[in-house]
Amino acid sequence: MSSDSFRDKLESFENQFPDRDYKIEIVCPEFTSVCPKTGQPDFGTLVFEYTPGKLCVELKSLKMYLQSFRNEGIFYENITNTILDDFVAVVQPKWALLTAKFTPRGGISSIIKVEHSA
Amino acid sequence: MSSDSFRDKLESFENQFPDRDYKIEIVCPEFTSVCPKTGQPDFGTLVFEYTPGKLCVELKSLKMYLQSFRNEGIFYENITNTILDDFVAVVQPKWALLTAKFTPRGGISSIIKVEHSA
Amino acid sequence: MSSDSFRDKLESFENQFPDRDYKIEIVCPEFTSVCPKTGQPDFGTLVFEYTPGKLCVELKSLKMYLQSFRNEGIFYENITNTILDDFVAVVQPKWALLTAKFTPRGGISSIIKVEHSA
Amino acid sequence: MSSDSFRDKLESFENQFPDRDYKIEIVCPEFTSVCPKTGQPDFGTLVFEYTPGKLCVELKSLKMYLQSFRNEGIFYENITNTILDDFVAVVQPKWALLTAKFTPRGGISSIIKVEHSA
Amino acid sequence: MSSDSFRDKLESFENQFPDRDYKIEIVCPEFTSVCPKTGQPDFGTLVFEYTPGKLCVELKSLKMYLQSFRNEGIFYENITNTILDDFVAVVQPKWALLTAKFTPRGGISSIIKVEHSA
Amino acid sequence: MSSDSFRDKLESFENQFPDRDYKIEIVCPEFTSVCPKTGQPDFGTLVFEYTPGKLCVELKSLKMYLQSFRNEGIFYENITNTILDDFVAVVQPKWALLTAKFTPRGGISSIIKVEHSA
Amino acid sequence: MSSDSFRDKLESFENQFPDRDYKIEIVCPEFTSVCPKTGQPDFGTLVFEYTPGKLCVELKSLKMYLQSFRNEGIFYENITNTILDDFVAVVQPKWALLTAKFTPRGGISSIIKVEHSA
Amino acid sequence: MSSDSFRDKLESFENQFPDRDYKIEIVCPEFTSVCPKTGQPDFGTLVFEYTPGKLCVELKSLKMYLQSFRNEGIFYENITNTILDDFVAVVQPKWALLTAKFTPRGGISSIIKVEHSA
Amino acid sequence: MSSDSFRDKLESFENQFPDRDYKIEIVCPEFTSVCPKTGQPDFGTLVFEYTPGKLCVELKSLKMYLQSFRNEGIFYENITNTILDDFVAVVQPKWALLTAKFTPRGGISSIIKVEHSA
Amino acid sequence: MSSDSFRDKLESFENQFPDRDYKIEIVCPEFTSVCPKTGQPDFGTLVFEYTPGKLCVELKSLKMYLQSFRNEGIFYENITNTILDDFVAVVQPKWALLTAKFTPRGGISSIIKVEHSA
Numbered sequence A, B, C, D, E, F, G, H, I, J: 001m002s003s004d005s006f007r008d009k010l011e012s013f014e015n016q017f018p019d020r021d022y023k024i025e026i027v028c029p030e031f032t033s034v035c036p037k038t039g040q041p042d043f044g045t046l047v048f049e050y051t052p053g054k055l056c057v058e059l060k061s062l063k064m065y066l067q068s069f070r071n072e073g074i075f076y077e078n079i080t081n082t083i084l085d086d087f088v089a090v091v092q093p094k095w096a097l098l099t100a101k102f103t104p105r106g107g108i109s110s111i112i113k114v115e116h117s118a
Helices: A059-067 A076-091 B059-067 B076-091 C059-067 C076-091 D059-067 D076-091 E059-067 E076-091 F059-067 F076-091 G059-067 G076-091 H059-067 H076-091 I059-067 I076-091 J059-067 J076-091
Strands: A012-014 A023-034 A041-051 A055-057 A095-105 A108-117 B012-014 B023-034 B041-051 B055-057 B095-105 B108-117 C012-014 C023-034 C041-051 C055-057 C095-105 C108-117 D012-014 D023-034 D041-051 D055-057 D095-105 D108-117 E012-014 E023-034 E041-051 E055-057 E095-105 E108-117 F012-014 F023-034 F041-051 F055-057 F095-105 F108-117 G012-014 G023-034 G041-051 G055-057 G095-105 G108-117 H012-014 H023-034 H041-051 H055-057 H095-105 H108-117 I012-014 I023-034 I041-051 I055-057 I095-105 I108-117 J012-014 J023-034 J041-051 J055-057 J095-105 J108-117
Touching: A023 A055, A023 A059, A023 J041, A041 A076, A041 J023, A055 A059, A055 A076, A059 E108, A076 A095, A076 A108, A108 B059, B023 B055, B023 B059, B023 H041, B041 B076, B041 H023, B055 B059, B055 B076, B076 B095, B076 B108, B108 C059, C023 C055, C023 C059, C023 F041, C041 C076, C041 F023, C055 C059, C055 C076, C076 C095, C076 C108, C108 D059, D023 D055, D023 D059, D023 G041, D041 D076, D041 G023, D055 D059, D055 D076, D076 D095, D076 D108, D108 E059, E023 E055, E023 E059, E023 I041, E041 E076, E041 I023, E055 E059, E055 E076, E076 E095, E076 E108, F023 F055, F023 F059, F041 F076, F055 F059, F055 F076, F059 G108, F076 F095, F076 F108, F108 H059, G023 G055, G023 G059, G041 G076, G055 G059, G055 G076, G059 I108, G076 G095, G076 G108, H023 H055, H023 H059, H041 H076, H055 H059, H055 H076, H076 H095, H076 H108, H108 J059, I023 I055, I023 I059, I041 I076, I055 I059, I055 I076, I059 J108, I076 I095, I076 I108, J023 J055, J023 J059, J041 J076, J055 J059, J055 J076, J076 J095, J076 J108
Parallel strands: none
Antiparallel strands: A012 A055, A023 A041, A023 E108, A041 A095, A095 A108, A108 B023, B012 B055, B023 B041, B041 B095, B095 B108, B108 C023, C012 C055, C023 C041, C041 C095, C095 C108, C108 D023, D012 D055, D023 D041, D041 D095, D095 D108, D108 E023, E012 E055, E023 E041, E041 E095, E095 E108, F012 F055, F023 F041, F023 G108, F041 F095, F095 F108, F108 H023, G012 G055, G023 G041, G023 I108, G041 G095, G095 G108, H012 H055, H023 H041, H041 H095, H095 H108, H108 J023, I012 I055, I023 I041, I023 J108, I041 I095, I095 I108, J012 J055, J023 J041, J041 J095, J095 J108
16 A cells, blocks of 8 residues: 555645534545556546644645546555545544545546545 | 346355444446437436345445446346346345436436345 | 226336335326316327336326326316326325326316325 | 406416426525615616416416516615515415525625425 | 634624514535635535524625635635634524535545534 | 418518528427327427518517427428428528437437428 | 616716627626506516627616616517617617526516617 | 347338428437456446438437347447448438437547438 | 836747647736725636637736736736737737626625727 | 657557558547656556558557657657557558546646548
8 A cells, every 4th residue: 555655745735723513625636546467557536524623734745646646556445545544644633524426447436535534 | 128248247255253243335427328219328327235145245346247237138127137136146245235327318317126035 | 086997097017126115107198178167179299107015007098097087077286186196096106296288278277286106 | 465457467377287296496696675775776686486276376477576676765674575475475375485595795695495385 | 814804894784574484595616716726716515504583684695705815825615714713703593504515636636514503 | 281271370461671681590309299109209409590672580480480390290301391491481481490309219319400491 | 668768777888998809798687567468577687798889788778778677668679679778879889689588477488589780 | 339239129110291301309218238358337328310202210210229238238329320221221311410429438428420411 | 007027027929839729728817906996805717719810928027027917906807908018019919808706895796897809 | 759769669450451441449538648848647547449451460569669658758748749640650540539538636637639641
């Protein structure tokens, strides 16, 4: 899965409103990685939804972190679970849901949803 | 309904995150079979939603399995229930929902939803 | 409302999966009848949703049954309630919901939803 | 707000299925009144949803009633509350919800929802 | 965050129906401010949903208030929380939800939802 | 094809701007007739486009004329050509185009376009 | 048709780029008038397209001019031709096209296009 | 390519309006064949547009003819050219255009347009 | 209109394919300026289409140039003509078309198209 | 630009219908390369339209060819012109048009169209 060097790219900043539970949704339609079986590129849209605790994710670092997967061979299920794990480890949200929608392969498309509660 | 030789085409692989309940949705818009009454082809979109247990469905085997029905005479209700039964038997999900949307016949279209809880 | 001769056109067949609660949705966008007040034709889309008991509705007979209303003078509310009553009497579903959406008249359009629980 | 002469235009007819709780939705996209502050016309879509008791609203009378507001100076909040009050007084529904969507003014558009329970 | 001079622009008027809980939704698709980090303009749509208490927000004052942010350097999370705080302080609603949808930057777009209960 | 008694229902009124070539388009989404082969109802949308000469078609008479076909057995090609012929005979336009779009039968839908130049 | 007092409301301002042929399109979705036959309100969207000569139409005056028709009894064909005539008389464009789309009546909707060349 | 036994399924009927040039469009969204290289099924939508001469295509025979390709191994370019050739041979239109849109394979989709003039 | 200091922000780079006539389209949905009459902000989408000569427009400089108008009081017609003039002066295209679509004001929206040929 | 080793990946097969001018359109929504200035990935959709001469492009080789650009630093204008040049050199079409639509950067998106005639 994602090495520590990937996770290290993710940065956070201090949430100015830690006492209020509110929701942030971030849509990333330009995700791409490589299928470990066929060597062919995969494409997808990642949607992060989370309730921040003491930290918010820094958007530019999120973009750089996701670009780490560009030439990485990794399966759909592992992409989604690993990215949520990295996100939770760095941002420490009260709640988070990651939805990953991948483009069709062989006429079949996949959507994977992984949720975290603190 | 579907003979064992159909079900045998379905393959699974090990879920790397068995302790987390997450959801996988798979959209298959190219399903076709044959109406047993008229001999005319039927067309539909199958949507699988499931929470994996120890196994995930292998997508290419799912495609081959669904192609088994191409020249098979079978009614809408039986298609949907039989395919869910085969899916549950092989993948052993914690939960699964199969939605089958068939194209219009005589100005009337049908959607069938079958659910499984472990 | 609908005479017995209308209801007699509706046919059912045996549900092969009576022990599982599943849902069937049938969309009929070509319904037409006549307004009893103005004599003008009305047009609408009927959507049946139901959970079958021992029986499923036969689609061709449903089409013929709905065509019985083509030259019948009947109000929107009566159409929707009467058709659900006929459907329930013949198909004996565990649950059913009929939604009827009528096209605009005088700039105003109507949607009527009638539900049945066994 | 709406004078009695407005309310008097609303008519009802007898609900033939008073023992069944069902839902009627009526969409009126051609509502117009006048802003009391600027004298400029306002435009909106009114959506009535209700569960009838002993009475149903007569559609043509509803159209004529809504036309009463054509040259009336009245604010959005008052339109929505007053029309629901008139509707409830005449039709006596078990439940009713009125949603009023007004077109943009100064780049800002408004939607108001008012609900009634018997 | 927003100085008092911003908040002072927000005005209210008396709710004529204070005893009924109803919902007002206001869509403002022309919000713009400036990113404090890059100095580049940000663009977004703000959607206010609220249940009025004794007061309703006056729409023209809301427009003028939102224009105060036009040349203000402020982050997405602070925009959304600050504007809801100002709205609640002036309008004193029973309940309010502010949804802010910002246009894509670097291929990534954000939606922030902040809720208030009295 | 359409008897004279059908054509007699079509009425016209005097064009007040006969010296200017302008275009009128009329969309009729509620056309229905009967298939002469199967006896099953057909449904379609008729779109008239024309440049009036000395006459314009009267809309209510057009509606009544089209309703004449409700229980008439007639093929798609004949519907479209016959209705254009009737329209041209009564309204005597400088130019006319009739587009008829029929709903799917057996998974196949048809659009027929017939044009007239004076 | 439209009295001079209507036309007098239309104002123009000087085109700053009279030597270049360019095109202006103005969309007015809130037009309403009254049917002279039934007394019922009509609703439509007017789209002006024109190439300015020495003058451009002033938008607020266009809005006030169109509001003059609010309680005027006038047919679709006359609305479209009369408004184009007034527009041409006041703005004196090199070319103009007015498209008027009216909402459905009796299930039938109309679009009228009138063009002017200098 | 298509054997004569395929072409023999296509039937025509006499055009009742041979002196008028008009256009017929037929949309067939349920075409399927097999890729001769991979053995995998292909799916597409075929759109026929033609101006009939002395004959029109019979729709049910067109459906049966297209079903002949269901288990036939044939490339996209050959499907489109062969079907147009068969159509022209049997129906002898004044003009014909066949557009074939195939669903994505490997993230790439294809549309092929073949035209015939008499 | 736009001072020289605005135009100076626009930069170009050398077209590597000057012998081939090709077309570049650039969509800028985040344009904003100020109405000189009311002081209120205007919002619009600018679409540039052009055939490059020896130069192409540099996209980041175009963004900075358009931001110059953020707090500038200027009418729709002048915005569109002035920006095209600046674009032509700096980029010297073989052909260019600028389309500016402004959001509704008082229920009325405007689109202005200005074209240049070398 | 593209080295010969890129172009060498493109393959063709013999057109079976060289005497008929027909059109092939190929949509490739998963193109990605790298901006040579910022090092950031770019994303776009490439649409090829061409009339084949003696050859057709082989789709799998086209996919592999386009993947060559995945980690290549290259500007939009050069991508589009270079890919068309490679396509023309290998496939030798009678006519070809390449349309490349790139996703927004800094709120601005670009579309480039390059055409070739034999």
